[in-house]
Amino acid sequence: xxxxxxxxxxxxxxxxxxxxxxxxxxxxxxxxxxxxxxxxxxxxxxxxxxxxxxxxxxxxxxxxx
Numbered sequence: 001x002x003x004x005x006x007x008x009x010x011x012x013x014x015x016x017x018x019x020x021x022x023x024x025x026x027x028x029x030x031x032x033x034x035x036x037x038x039x040x041x042x043x044x045x046x047x048x049x050x051x052x053x054x055x056x057x058x059x060x061x062x063x064x065x
Contacts, residue, residue: 020050
């Protein structure tokens with residue numbers, strides 16, 4: 001499975017996780033980096049959905065798991 005790492009930044013990044021789960025996007029390896037940042041992985045095919053749902057995201061690197 002090909003995963004893409006994404007950084008979500010905002011006042012309450014935990015809300016973004018809830019939004020993604022409500023939309024049916026599986027989140028893998030979520031880790032809080034800072035008070036306002038979360039690093040997570042999603043399936044490569046769901047990446048565009050994440051950008052549509054959460055406007056404050058940055059791509060990190062992709063990796064095979």
